Amino acid sequence: xxxxxxxxxxxxxxxxxxxxxxxxxxxxxxxxxxxxxxxxxxxxxxxxxxxxxxxxxxxxxxxxxxxxxxxxxxxxxxxxxxxxxxxxxxxxxxxxxxxxxxxxxxxxxxxxxxxxxxxxxxxxxxxxxxxxxxxxxxxxxxxxxxxxxxxxxxxxxxxxxxxxxxxxxxxxxxxxxxxxxxxxxxxxxxxxxxxxxxxxxxxxxxxxxxxxxxxxxxxxxxxxxxxxxxxxxxxxxxxxxxxxxxxxxxxxxxxxxxxxxxxxxxxxxxxxxxxxxxxxxxxxxxxxxxxxxxxxxxxxxxxxxxxxx
Amino acid sequence: xxxxxxxxxxxxxxxxxxxxxxxxxxxxxxxxxxxxxxxxxxxxxxxxxxxxxxxxxxxxxxxxxxxxxxxxxxxxxxxxxxxxxxxxxxxxxxxxxxxxxxxxxxxxxxxxxxxxxxxxxxxxxxxxxxxxxxxxxxxxxxxxxxxxxxxxxxxxxxxxxxxxxxxxxxxxxxxxxxxxxxxxxxxxxxxxxxxxxxxxxxxxxxxxxxxxxxxxxxxxxxxxxxxxxxxxxxxxxxxxxxxxxxxxxxxxxxxxxxxxxxxxxxxxxxxxxxxxxxxxxxxxxxxxxxxxxxxxxxxxxxxxxxxxxxxxxxxxxxxxxxxxxxxxxxxxxxxxxxxxxxxxxxxxxxxxxxxxxxxxxxxxxxxxxxxxxxxxxxxxxxxxxxxxxxxxxxxxxxxxxxxxxxxxxxxxxxxxxxxxxxxxxxxxxxxxxxxxxxxxxxx
Numbered sequence: 074x075x076x077x078x079x080x081x082x083x084x085x086x087x088x089x090x091x092x093x094x095x096x097x098x099x100x101x102x103x104x105x106x107x108x109x110x111x112x113x114x115x116x117x118x119x120x121x122x123x124x125x126x127x128x129x130x131x132x133x134x135x136x137x138x139x140x141x142x143x144x145x146x147x148x149x150x151x152x153x154x155x156x157x158x159x160x161x162x163x164x165x166x167x168x169x170x171x172x173x174x175x176x177x178x179x180x181x182x183x184x185x186x187x188x189x190x191x192x193x194x195x196x197x198x199x200x201x202x203x204x205x206x207x208x209x210x211x212x213x214x215x216x217x218x219x220x221x222x223x224x225x226x227x228x229x230x231x232x233x234x235x236x237x238x239x240x241x242x243x244x245x246x247x248x249x250x251x252x253x254x255x256x257x258x259x260x261x262x263x264x265x266x267x268x269x270x271x272x273x274x275x276x277x278x279x280x281x282x283x284x285x286x287x288x289x290x291x292x293x294x295x296x297x298x299x300x301x302x303x304x305x306x307x308x309x310x311x312x313x314x315x316x317x318x319x320x321x322x323x324x325x326x327x328x329x330x331x332x333x334x335x336x337x338x339x340x341x342x343x344x345x346x347x348x349x350x351x352x353x354x355x356x357x358x359x360x361x362x363x364x365x366x367x368x369x370x371x372x373x374x375x376x377x378x379x380x381x382x
Numbered sequence: 383x384x385x386x387x388x389x390x391x392x393x394x395x396x397x398x399x400x401x402x403x404x405x406x407x408x409x410x411x412x413x414x415x416x417x418x419x420x421x422x423x424x425x426x427x428x429x430x431x432x433x434x435x436x437x438x439x440x441x442x443x444x445x446x447x448x449x450x451x452x453x454x455x456x457x458x459x460x461x462x463x464x465x466x467x468x469x470x471x472x473x474x475x476x477x478x479x480x481x482x483x484x485x486x487x488x489x490x491x492x493x494x495x496x497x498x499x500x501x502x503x504x505x506x507x508x509x510x511x512x513x514x515x516x517x518x519x520x521x522x523x524x525x526x527x528x529x530x531x532x533x534x535x536x537x538x539x540x541x542x543x544x545x546x547x548x549x550x551x552x553x554x555x556x557x558x559x560x561x562x563x564x565x566x567x568x569x570x571x572x573x574x575x576x577x578x579x580x581x582x583x584x585x586x587x588x589x590x591x592x593x594x595x596x597x598x599x600x601x602x603x604x605x606x607x608x609x610x611x612x613x614x615x616x617x618x619x620x621x622x623x624x625x626x627x628x629x630x631x632x633x634x635x636x637x638x639x640x641x642x643x644x645x646x647x648x649x650x651x652x653x654x655x656x657x658x659x660x661x662x663x664x665x666x667x668x669x670x671x672x673x674x675x676x677x678x679x680x681x682x683x684x685x686x687x688x689x690x691x692x693x694x695x696x697x698x699x700x701x702x703x704x705x706x707x708x709x710x711x712x713x714x715x716x717x718x719x720x721x722x723x724x725x726x727x728x729x730x731x732x733x734x735x736x737x738x739x740x741x742x743x744x745x746x747x748x749x750x751x752x753x754x755x756x757x758x759x760x761x762x763x764x765x766x767x768x769x770x771x772x773x774x775x776x777x778x779x780x781x782x783x784x785x786x787x788x789x790x791x792x793x794x795x796x797x798x799x800x801x802x803x804x805x806x807x808x809x810x811x812x813x814x815x816x817x818x819x820x821x822x823x824x825x
Contacts, residue, residue, distance in 0.1 A: 079607070193428070199432070210631065210634070299597055299624065300621070300624055300654035302429050351590060352591035355593045
C-alpha cells in the first residue's frame with residue numbers, strides 16, 4: 074500500500090510540473106492561435122541564462138552571496154526572456170498576421186532551432202547547476218499508518234507547490250484581468266480585436282513574456298532537479314500528451330491533464346512495465362492521450378470547434 | 383567582341399588557377415593522413431561528447447606539433463551527428479570520400495550500422511570501450527577493433543568487483559543486482575554476460591530500462607526502493623547518469639552500492655550532483671582523470687600554451703578528455719605500426735591501417751615513452767583478438783574528484799571467450815562471412 078501511495082504521489086508531483094510546461098503551450102495558443110513548439114527551447118534558454126548569470130555573478134561576488142547571485146540570475150534570465158518575446162513579435166509574428174495555423178506552427182519550429190542554437194552558443198553546452206537551496210534528501214512519513222512509511226521527496230513537493238501557485242496565479246490573470254481578456258480576444262480573431270482597439274503587437278509581446286515567465290520557472294525547477302543541459306528541451310515534449318489530453322484551449326485542462334499523465338505514466342511503468350520489458354512510461358502517456366482523442370477530439374476540457382459553412 | 387575575348391580569357395585563367403589550386407590541395411591532402419572525427423558537440427549528449435572530442439582533436443594536434451607520424455602530418459575534419467545513428471552514418475558517408483582511413487563512431491548504434499559497410503569500404507573501425515562485444519573476434523570481424531575493452535568486459539568486471547565487496551563470488555548467491563540501463567544497443571550490450579554470471583553464481587538480476595535521454599527515472603527508482611537490490615549497476619550515458627544519481631539520493635538508495643560503466647564515470651556525470659554523488663563508483667577503462675600524466679603536461683605545453691587548444695584548458699586531463707585522447711592515440715599508433723611494414727613517412731591506406739591495428743603492440747616501454755606511464759597498461763592485438771587488453775580499475779567520486787579505489791581487474795576469459803566465439807560465429811553464419819584461417823591472418 075505504501076508503495077502504491079508513493080508512486081501516486083510521485084506521479085502527482087511530476088504531473089504538476091508537466092502542467093506548468095503545458096500551461097506555456099496553452100497560454101500562447103489561446104492568445105495567438107499558435108501551437109508553440111519553441112516552448113521547450115524557451116525553457117532551455119531561460120534555465121541556461123539563470124544558471125550562467127547566477128554562476129558569473131556568484132564568482133564576481135567572491136562566492137559570498139548565493140542569494141544575491143540567484144536574484145541577479147533571475148533578473149538576467151527574465152531580461153533574456155523579454156528580449157526573446159520582443160524579438161519573436163518584432164521579427165516573426167508581425168509579418169504573419171492572419172496566416173494559417175500550420176504556417177505559424179512551422180515558424181515556431183524554426184524559432185525552437187534558433188533558440189537552442191543561440192542559447193548554447195551564448196551560454197555553453199555543458200551541464201550547469203542551479204542551486205536555489207532545494208532540499209535533496211527524502212523524508213519518510215506516516216510510518217505509524219503504513220508499513221515502512223511513505224517516502225516523500227521534499228524537492229519534488231516544493232517544486233509541485235511552486236508550480237501549483239504559478240498555475241493558480243496565471244489562471245486568475247487570464248480569466249479575471251483586462252489584459253487576460255484582451256489576450257483571449259486576440260486569440261479569437263486578430264482583425265476583430267484590432268478593430269476594437271486592442272494593440273495586437275503589444276498583446277503578443279505580453280503573451281510571449283508570460284510564456285517566458287512560465288519557461289523560467291519551469292527551467293529553474295527542472296534545472297535544480299536535473300541540472301541545466303540540452304535534455305531539458307525534452308521536458309516540453311512530455312507536456313505534449315498533457316495538452317492533447319487536457320485540450321489546447323483550457324487552463325484547467327492543462328492542470329488536470331498534467332496530473333493524469335503524471336500519475337498514469339508512473340503507475341504504468343511500475344505495474345505494467347515489468348510485463349512488457351519496461352521503459353514504457355514515455356509512449357504510454359501518448360497512448361493515454363490518443364485514447365482520449367478517439368472519444369473527445371478536442372481533449373477533456375477543450376472547446377468543441379464548430380465551423381459553419 | 384573585345385569584351386567577349388576578355389571574358390573568355392578570364393574564364394580560361396580562372397579554370398587554370400582553380401585546377402592549379404585543386405592539384406595543390408590534392409597534393410597536400412595526399413601527403414597528410416586524414417582522420418575523420420565524428421563528434422556530438424550539440425544535443426542531449428553534448429556535455430559528455432565535448433570533452434571526448436576535445437581530447438581527440440587535441441591529440442592529433444599534439445602529434446603534428448611533435449612532427450607527425452614519422453613526418454606525415456595529420457589532417458582532420460569534424461562531423462557533428464548529435465549521437466543520432468542516421469546522422470552518424472551520413473557523416474561516415476560524407477567523410478569516407480575525403481580519404482578516411484580509420485573511423486571512430488563513438489556510438490554503439492552507429493557501430494552496428496557501419497559494421498557491414500566497413501569491409502566494403504575497407505576502412506577499419508576503432509570502438510575503444512564500446513561497440514559490438516563479439517567484434518573482439520577479429521577472424522570474423524576483420525574491420526572492427528573494440529580496443530581496450532568491450533561492454534562484456536565491463537559487465538564481467540562489474541560482477542567481479544561486486545563479489546569482492548561482498549567477500550567472494552560465492553557470496554553472490556541469493557543476492558539481488560539491478561541493471562539500470564539506457565534502452566538502446568549500448569545499454570543492452572552487457573545483458574548476456576550478466577545473465578550468464580547470474581546463472582553461474584545464483585544471483586537475481588533485475589533489468590530496468592530507461593528511455594532516451596534518461597531525464598525521467600522516478601518510476602525506475604521507486605521500483606528500486608521497493609525491491610531493494612543489494613547493488614545497482616548503472617549503464618548510462620549523458621544526462622541519464624546524473625539523473626540516476628540524483629534519483630538515488632532522492633529515494634535514499636546508498637551511492638556506495640552503485641557501480642557505473644566507464645561511460646557513467648566522468649566529471650559531467652557527478653559534478654552537478656556534487657556531495658550527493660559522494661561514494662558513487664564507476665569502472666575506469668584503464669585510465670581515470672589524469673591531470674598529472676606526462677602526456678597532459680606535453681599537451682598543455684605544446685598545444686594549449688600556444689593558443690591551439692580545442693576546449694577549455696582546465697578540462698585537459700579530465701576523464702572523458704583522456705578517453706578521447708587515448709582513442710586518438712590508438713588510431714595514430716595503428717598508422718605508425720602500419721608504416722613499419724608499408725613504409726615510414728608514407729600515407730597509409732585503410733587496408734594498411736587495418737593491418738597496423740591488428741598488429742598493434744604497445745608495450746609499457748612505448749606507452750611510458752609517449753607519456754602514458756600510470757595511465758594505461760600494454761595493448762597487444764592479434765588476428766583473433768582485436769581488443770588487445772581487458773584490464774579495468776574502479777574509481778570513486780569523493781565529492782570533488784575521481785580517485786582510484788580498487789586494484790586492477792582482468793575480465794575472465796574463461797567466461798567471455800566462449801560467448802564471443804559463439805556470437806561471432808552466429809554473425810558469420812547470418813552474414814555469410816568466412817572466418818579467416820591462420821594463413822589468411824598471417825598475410
